Amino acid sequence: GRGSGSVTGGEDPDIVFEHPGRETFGASVFVTRKGGTIVTCASTSGFMHEYDNRYLWMSLKSIVGSHFANYREAWEANRLVARGLIHPTLSKVYPLEETGQAAFDVHRNAHQGKVGVLCLAPEEGLGVRDEQTRARHLTAINRFRGV
Numbered sequence: 001g002r003g004s005g006s007v008t009g010g011e012d013p014d015i016v017f018e019h020p021g022r023e024t025f026g027a028s029v030f031v032t033r034k035g036g037t038i039v040t041c042a043s044t045s046g047f048m049h050e051y052d053n054r055y056l057w058m059s060l061k062s063i064v065g066s067h068f069a070n071y072r073e074a075w076e077a078n079r080l081v082a083r084g085l086i087h088p089t090l091s092k093v094y095p096l097e098e099t100g101q102a103a104f105d106v107h108r109n110a111h112q113g114k115v116g117v118l119c120l121a122p123e124e125g126l127g128v129r130d131e132q133t134r135a136r137h138l139t140a141i142n143r144f145r146g147v
Contacts, residue, residue, distance in 0.1 A: 015039060022046030023112065034059040041066045084133050090116045091144035093124055112144040132135050 012033035018025055021043030040063060041146040043049070046087050055061070069077060080086040080123050092110040094102040097116050106115060118124065134141070 011038070019076075019114075020045040020112070022049055023109075025049035026051035027062065029055050029063075032061050035061065037062045037064055039064050039066050042105065043070050045112075046142055053108075079132065082130075084137050087137055087140035087143075088114075088143075089143050090114050092116075093118060 014033055014036045016028040016036070016038050017033045018028040018038050018040045019042045021040070023045035025038075025040070026049075033040050036059075038061065040049075056063070058073055067072070077086065081088055091114065092102075092105075093116040095118055102117050105111050116121050120125070125134075
């Protein structure tokens, strides 16, 4: 493939779950393998997407809309995260007292990917049960952070 790099072992992904929208949609269409699928389930960075349509039609790719998952599918997604096959990425984590700022930043699209708010924890990482697996995937987990 075009070198999706260490994220997929050098192979272009079969399916890209595209949540941010405007900011990343073009890249998602580009990196999806020939015959693959881009699943769009939101547009947190903007609803008007722009991409080079040649990468879609000439490579026989598909765009599918989705509202994420039912209970069974959500359980399976969590299982894949636990196995290190899906990486939950946050661009920023806010303390609880900055929840308003977090919402304002999301409203203004002043973020990349997802943001988190620490609700019952004084710091990040307290819910991690498998430190070794997390450590192996830190680069992917922190992809959109200034870490």
